[in-house]
Amino acid sequence: MPYSGIHLDPVPQNVSAYTWLFDARDARHGTPIAHSRNGIRDAQTGRHLPYRELAVQTMHAATALTSLHGLKPQQTVAILASNSINYKVALFAAEHVGAIVTVLPSAALAQDITHYLSASSAQIVFYDRGTAAEVAKAWTGPAGSQPPYKLFSLDGSPCGSGGTAPYTLEQLVTEGETRGSEAQVPAWRVPTGQSNKTICAFLAFSSGTTGRPKAVMISHHNIIAQMMQVRLIVPDHPGPMLGILPFYHITGLLQLIHLPVMMDQELVLMAQFDMPSMLEAVVKYRCEELWLVPPLLIRMVSDDIVQKYKIDFIRQFNTGAAPLPPQIIEKLAVMYPHVALRQAWGMTESCSCLTLTPPGLATYANAAMVGKPVPGTDIKIVNVATGEEAALGEEGELWARGPQVTMGYLNAPEETRKTYTPDGYLRTGDLGTVHPDGFVAIHDRIKEMIKVRGHGVAPAELEDALLGHAKVADAAVIGIPHDYSGEVPRAYVVTVSGVPHSEATAHELEQHIESLKARYMRLAGGVEFVDAIPKSAAGKILRKMLRAQYAEKVKT
Numbered sequence: 001m002p003y004s005g006i007h008l009d010p011v012p013q014n015v016s017a018y019t020w021l022f023d024a025r026d027a028r029h030g031t032p033i034a035h036s037r038n039g040i041r042d043a044q045t046g047r048h049l050p051y052r053e054l055a056v057q058t059m060h061a062a063t064a065l066t067s068l069h070g071l072k073p074q075q076t077v078a079i080l081a082s083n084s085i086n087y088k089v090a091l092f093a094a095e096h097v098g099a100i101v102t103v104l105p106s107a108a109l110a111q112d113i114t115h116y117l118s119a120s121s122a123q124i125v126f127y128d129r130g131t132a133a134e135v136a137k138a139w140t141g142p143a144g145s146q147p148p149y150k151l152f153s154l155d156g157s158p159c160g161s162g163g164t165a166p167y168t169l170e171q172l173v174t175e176g177e178t179r180g181s182e183a184q185v186p187a188w189r190v191p192t193g194q195s196n197k198t199i200c201a202f203l204a205f206s207s208g209t210t211g212r213p214k215a216v217m218i219s220h221h222n223i224i225a226q227m228m229q230v231r232l233i234v235p236d237h238p239g240p241m242l243g244i245l246p247f248y249h250i251t252g253l254l255q256l257i258h259l260p261v262m263m264d265q266e267l268v269l270m271a272q273f274d275m276p277s278m279l280e281a282v283v284k285y286r287c288e289e290l291w292l293v294p295p296l297l298i299r300m301v302s303d304d305i306v307q308k309y310k311i312d313f314i315r316q317f318n319t320g321a322a323p324l325p326p327q328i329i330e331k332l333a334v335m336y337p338h339v340a341l342r343q344a345w346g347m348t349e350s351c352s353c354l355t356l357t358p359p360g361l362a363t364y365a366n367a368a369m370v371g372k373p374v375p376g377t378d379i380k381i382v383n384v385a386t387g388e389e390a391a392l393g394e395e396g397e398l399w400a401r402g403p404q405v406t407m408g409y410l411n412a413p414e415e416t417r418k419t420y421t422p423d424g425y426l427r428t429g430d431l432g433t434v435h436p437d438g439f440v441a442i443h444d445r446i447k448e449m450i451k452v453r454g455h456g457v458a459p460a461e462l463e464d465a466l467l468g469h470a471k472v473a474d475a476a477v478i479g480i481p482h483d484y485s486g487e488v489p490r491a492y493v494v495t496v497s498g499v500p501h502s503e504a505t506a507h508e509l510e511q512h513i514e515s516l517k518a519r520y521m522r523l524a525g526g527v528e529f530v531d532a533i534p535k536s537a538a539g540k541i542l543r544k545m546l547r548a549q550y551a552e553k554v555k556t
């Protein structure tokens with residue numbers, strides 16, 4: 001039997017995500033936008049846009065996009081930019097029109113951008129200073145020819161060397177406004193007789209941790225469902241939140257773009273991350289809640305700069321996207337005893353959260369688990385070897401079903417069939433357990449498991465053990481090919497300052513693992529010292545990169 005989250009009222013099927021968020025929600029779900037008192041703040045520029053004003057600007061931009069630039073429902077708008085207030089305005093404007101919004105990684109290179117824009121048939125592309133150069137290179141048509149999409153700058157930066165002033169989001173807003181209220185385009189509605197379950201609202205890309213990123217089709221239904229689910233388990237009237245995650249990642253798209261508007265929660269954003277600016281923003285805007293990822297929580301316990309700031313008003317850390325090592329949880333508990341730690345587990349394919357730590361249970365004692373299934377979500381455990389459903393408490397692949405489970409991958413029916421079952425389950429690819437009380441623990445990804453003489457070794461388990469050593473600041477483990485064992489674990493280690501990168505230190509760490517773990521888990525692939533562990537913007541260890549580096553190294 002799957003474990004089921006608490007009851008969720010039926011998710012409406014006849015309304016768009018935009019209309020539900022800005023107009024149609026009832027009092028149980030959020031503050032009417034007209035009564036909203038909060039908004040979004042850019043910590044770097046200081047600019048603040050109240051949500052009431054956001055709704056107005058969005059409407060003007062949507063009007064201009066439709067009436068002057070010919071954008072139609074179900075056409076595609078791509079956004080390639082760092083987090084900013086204008087990102088949010090552009091995204092909601094496109095959502096208002098009923099377009100499919102493709103959110104692309106801001107670090108994407110020209111070749112990938114070319115692929116993404118043509119695969120999603122983009123009509124409109126929003127870019128900013130940081131992405132302009134790659135966006136310009138991404139158009140590979142004959143010299144002097146125009147791409148099949150229109151370019152709009154979010155921050156006034158030009159794109160390419162044409163010398164012409166860029167067309168900006170601000171211009172769109174002004175154009176929409178000057179057309180007057182009679183010309184205003186109403187928000188797109190779900191056509192009568194159709195269900196929002198089958199209408200795509202967003203295309204978001206999985207992180208590409210295990211291969212090439214996959215384009216996931218997210219419906220209007222998924223977005224509304226996820227907002228209703230999270231709303232039911234978070235407290236009312238949350239204080240200001242600082243969000244570091246990129247908007248294009250599924251967590252950013254849901255928990256930073258959509259949810260704060262519904263909760264009327266002040267959101268403080270940062271386009272670029274560095275520790276001092278983040279801490280200054282936390283103090284200046286009195287952020288009580290911080291949406292971080294494991295690498296940033298590691299910084300919160302290991303970076304001395306934290307001591308310079310008085311941040312005892314922080315009430316909650318949120319984390320997700322990657323495992324949080326138990327050693328870090330222990331240190332957080334010592335340094336921030338009054339802060340609640342909330343885990344979220346989910347993926348792009350599940351439109352953000354499948355599980356969340358319920359507020360009353362967000363203690364450090366529970367922080368090694370990723371919370372309980374969100375309302376309306378079933379999770380079952382499937383034995384990886386037999387394919388049979390396993391009992392609660394046993395380990396297996398976690399399969400999840402709920403209204404937030406997305407429509408599938410774009411133009412990839414085979415992949416979609418492998419991942420989404422006919423009875424509505426999403427095969428998450430994550431190995432874990434569901435305890436009888438509903439708490440879910442993630443052990444590792446099936447694809448990352450190292451196979452040593454038939455034994456599965458979870459890299460996360462060895463990384464946790466390494467982090468428990470006083471000389472280790474950060475660590476990553478991969479499997480490398482081995483003639484006899486098939487694969488063996490190899491560690492990449494960042495030491496705390498002053499520790500020699502010597503054979504003696506490597507040997508000490510190997511001994512440490514041998515003293516704690518079964519013999520087949522020992523670091524037979526060796527230990528390599530590095531300055532930093534490669535991680536994605538969402539905080540995931542890029543093991544793929546370490547494996548490629550290793551392959552390169554043994555070749556030469």
Ligand code: ATP
Binds near residue numbers: 210211319322349
């Ligand atoms: P790809 O599917 O392209 O290889 P990805 O799975 O990393 O990349 P995302 O959708 O961004 O892309 O991430 C989802 C994955 O992140 C989950 O399947 C899980 O492995 C991991 N994850 C998410 N939240 C947590 C968490 N709280 N603890 C541990 N792992 C998590």
Ligand code: MG
Binds near residue numbers: 206207347429
């Ligand atoms: Mg994935």
